[in-house]
Amino acid sequence: MRGMTMTGVATALILASAPAALLAKPAPAAPAATPFKLGAATLVPLRDMLNVVPNDGSVFGKGLDPAQVAAVLAKAGAPTDSLTLGVDALLVEMPGRTVLIDTGLGPKVGGMLQASLAAAHVAPDAVTDILITHSHGDHIGGLLTADGALAFPKATIRMAAAEWAFLKSHPASAATVAAIAAKVQTFAPGAEVVPGIRSVALAGHTPGHSGYEIVSQGQRLIDIGDTAHSAIVSLAEPDWTVGYDTDAAEGKATRRAELAKLAASHEWLFAPHFPYPGTGKIVAKGSGFAFVPGHP
Numbered sequence: 064m065r066g067m068t069m070t071g072v073a074t075a076l077i078l079a080s081a082p083a084a085l086l087a088k089p090a091p092a093a094p095a096a097t098p099f100k101l102g103a104a105t106l107v108p109l110r111d112m113l114n115v116v117p118n119d120g121s122v123f124g125k126g127l128d129p130a131q132v133a134a135v136l137a138k139a140g141a142p143t144d145s146l147t148l149g150v151d152a153l154l155v156e157m158p159g160r161t162v163l164i165d166t167g168l169g170p171k172v173g174g175m176l177q178a179s180l181a182a183a184h185v186a187p188d189a190v191t192d193i194l195i196t197h198s199h200g201d202h203i204g205g206l207l208t209a210d211g212a213l214a215f216p217k218a219t220i221r222m223a224a225a226e227w228a229f230l231k232s233h234p235a236s237a238a239t240v241a242a243i244a245a246k247v248q249t250f251a252p253g254a255e256v257v258p259g260i261r262s263v264a265l266a267g268h269t270p271g272h273s274g275y276e277i278v279s280q281g282q283r284l285i286d287i288g289d290t291a292h293s294a295i296v297s298l299a300e301p302d303w304t305v306g307y308d309t310d311a312a313e314g315k316a317t318r319r320a321e322l323a324k325l326a327a328s329h330e331w332l333f334a335p336h337f338p339y340p341g342t343g344k345i346v347a348k349g350s351g352f353a354f355v356p357g358h359p
């Protein structure tokens with residue numbers, strides 16, 4: 064009895080701190096780093112891992128019959144029993160700054176971000192700024208090495224003030240919080256976080272969830288973070304509840320509004336969970352949207 068109780072407590076803590084890690088199964092992926100230009104900046108999607116999410120009504124189309132999700136997947140020619148998501152980060156090399164947006168799941172679970180960064184010929188010490196979209200484990204795991212040291216010792220770690228408060232509110236995150244606290248600088252939603260990169264408030268997935276819009280020589284690309292997880296289901300059915308969203312209603316509203324904005328503006332985007340390299344555009348389709356892969 065006593066053992067079962069302890070297990071229950073431990074599970075509850077993990078659930079509170081890292082829902083994404085529990086509801087998806089990380090799978091290995093080969094390192095990848097394929098650069099492209101955005102104005103004067105060089106952008107490099109960096110592959111970390113894959114996440115395999117079962118189609119069981121817990122994450123995509125939460126509360127619906129999985130057959131409804133399967134129908135959307137089948138229509139797109141995708142497997143219907145599970146969804147395989149990318150877990151990627153975005154490197155932004157600008158004059159005077161080397162910026163990393165998110166850090167993947169991290170080396171403890173087999174993440175390849177550091178190998179992908181090496182393939183981009185960038186040393187961890189060269190990263191000046193890390194911009195965190197939100198504090199789930201598949202975005203902040205790579206902040207630390209396998210033995211808990213800072214993986215990017217010279218980088219300032221930037222996240223929305225609400226997101227830092229959210230991370231600190233989880234007792235299970237105490238070790239991570241202690242390791243990164245001296246490097247963290249927070250910002251208000253909408254702030255320019257480094258010259259040429261503005262934060263975009265996209266709350267709902269988490270309280271301080273933020274996108275980042277990169278602008279260089281009139282060209283634009285936005286990293287939408289986890290506003291949409293599946294390039295198929297999240298776009299075709301943006302109003303379906305996503306099990307990963309902290310606030311389901313706000314998550315839906317933010318997802319539909321941001322996708323509509325992108326479909327109207329034709330702006331380039333990067334989504335860390337879309338198929339590598341995760342770049343492309345959103346187009347309107349039926350009552351939802353569709354993804355057109357590509358980059359500038």
Ligand SMILES: [Zn+2]
Nearest residue numbers: 083199201289
């Ligand atoms: Zn995520």
